[in-house]
Amino acid sequence: MHRYEIPALKIPTGRIEQLTDGIFAIAMTLLVLSIAVPTLQAPVTPAAFSAYVTSILPQIFVYVISFILLAVFWMNHHLFYIIKHSNTTLLWINILWLMSIAIVPFSTSIIGKYGGFQLAQLIFDLNMLIIGLLWYANCYYAWKKGFVAEKVLPYADHIRRSNLALPVLAIIAIMVSFISPAGSFLVFVLVPVIFTLYTVARRVRAHRSPDH
């Protein structure tokens, strides 16, 4: 198939990576707009200002977690995604994945402001589920088509397990939201924890079997 493609009309993969990096940097910085700085009703008393600061504490917590989640997705992208080739299908999966990344500042705003409602949590959980599924589709398709670099092949199992973590957590979060909306968000705090444990575990195993 590939030898019939018009070579001049191919998008170099470097450009897609650059667009990806740009969208991540912007989305991570736009998250800050999810913390509201309203014009308080004059005259502003110290008590009113303190009440406002207290009211944004959950928004700051949500900002921190969302920033870390995006950072994990970004790292995951660079750690596990080494493509030799690409095609139009893979490109479109990537575009849709970037679209679900770029909407994170919105879903973060929603739970920062209205996190007490189950519906708000479901919007965020759904956003994470879509990110997870598209990323899994991305890796699976690249794998099946043989676009992945050979040196990554021995780590197939690690990568498959790692990529299923996010969709599974999102489904758990959706189930938790029926019991406790706020608890639903806490499920995602596990993402950086799992990511770290996984990295440590990999390193420990490597120490034990140096001939591996």
Next chain:
Amino acid sequence: MHRYEIPALKIPTGRIEQLTDGIFAIAMTLLVLSIAVPTLQAPVTPAAFSAYVTSILPQIFVYVISFILLAVFWMNHHLFYIIKHSNTTLLWINILWLMSIAIVPFSTSIIGKYGGFQLAQLIFDLNMLIIGLLWYANCYYAWKKGFVAEKVLPYADHIRRSNLALPVLAIIAIMVSFISPAGSFLVFVLVPVIFTLYTVARRVRAHRSPDH
């Protein structure tokens, strides 16, 4: 003409591509601001929050389509635009084109919020028409001046047809808006569809005539 130009005072084309990539990444991420996260009147009831979420569903749909449109424009830029040289005229056409790209988050906001009005649709349609015409002018001028890389030349017809799709669709959308404002926007849903069909058709044709 070119040998009289001051070589030291030339803008390398790589820089323009970088500005283009930057503006696309930012415009695509700023689209998310077209989905409103208002401060609802306290006390916020679950019913009021559900009503709000229902009210932003069209905004999310518009976000998805606009993101895909910008992605198609970006891909088109990389797929078909391979320049060897540039001059001041081409640079200005590019700047004006980028200006009409950077305004997409605004026209997207307008139809996200006020898509029921024909005037709102006309603003979006006009935005798309200007993008399409400037892009066509860009390609046509680069072609006429011989700035295009030689390996792209055999695909002249494909490229010309592809570049006329957007202005033609925009004119159709303008006409549709007189009958149905909402229908006008749906015309642009055809852009990714046409883009995909075109890519598939090109591939199938390549399969049939491998000696091509």
Next chain:
Amino acid sequence: MHRYEIPALKIPTGRIEQLTDGIFAIAMTLLVLSIAVPTLQAPVTPAAFSAYVTSILPQIFVYVISFILLAVFWMNHHLFYIIKHSNTTLLWINILWLMSIAIVPFSTSIIGKYGGFQLAQLIFDLNMLIIGLLWYANCYYAWKKGFVAEKVLPYADHIRRSNLALPVLAIIAIMVSFISPAGSFLVFVLVPVIFTLYTVARRVRAHRSPDH
């Protein structure tokens, strides 16, 4: 002086260029936020929406001019600024210049919304004056210190004249603002016109004396 500097502690000029490109791309795209998309008082009538669209026409005009101004500054940066070396002073002049570039979306918002007031125009004019003076200082300092690439040296006069255009126009705009606030802004429409005429004139002169 330079041979005593710690080589490892020098900022490569490529990085400053990248920060410059990033800030320009973002400032040019943030300009779009100067066009207001308010939540109109419900029920929104077609007449109310038309009145809103009419009210933002000046904002769109201001957006177009500001975008072109930033594009001219960006091009000017790449056309005339070829440095071999840098030092801390030059770096700081650059930082202050970038600061006055990054504030353009604010001053554009101000005249888009309140362009009828002389004070609003003065804020924009002052912004342009500071950009012009810092850029002139930048070029003058790089020149005096011998940081400029040798191949640019023969074009010293062109560059000096070109760099004085903006501060002079800003001072004219300030004077015009005392007669007509709206007229003040129109002075800057001359920037792309002068830039284009200057480029054309340079090319014509080059045609006449090919042995130059």
Next chain:
Amino acid sequence: MHRYEIPALKIPTGRIEQLTDGIFAIAMTLLVLSIAVPTLQAPVTPAAFSAYVTSILPQIFVYVISFILLAVFWMNHHLFYIIKHSNTTLLWINILWLMSIAIVPFSTSIIGKYGGFQLAQLIFDLNMLIIGLLWYANCYYAWKKGFVAEKVLPYADHIRRSNLALPVLAIIAIMVSFISPAGSFLVFVLVPVIFTLYTVARRVRAHRSPDH
């Protein structure tokens, strides 16, 4: 430890630098959103507009200082941070540091609008303290692990002193805030001053001992 790591799964340090540059460029440009452009109550009188402009003067001052602070952090990053290697721990310190950089437009907004309150100043001071401590941790860890390039090693003392300046100033600012909220912010005006003096001092010393 490093020879057991999976080479294919390593994030090249160039990518982290690119994300850093992107986040800085965006955060520096988003600062401009901390200067409010409200829709004044119609009819807008010249007196009302003048009152508005007077009211944003502190916001512009805060914008200028925050922009310079971010520029200093950015320069510091490039001046003193030359890593040969990286690991997951260092990466996470970097991510958390970037998170505290990306929140600066928020804390700047807060003191631009509510700088008269001690609590507002404390938010900004705390933001600076966290940036300073994470940066110190970053450098200290890279140092301890031997990730720093050898040519930087002779300047260890300069770098250690320089990196302690920000946390110390932030603690002073916190103490000052108990006496005068506005005075607390002025402490940070010292950052660029110290940075400049330090650079000049380094250069003078270099002049005195050229055999150094």
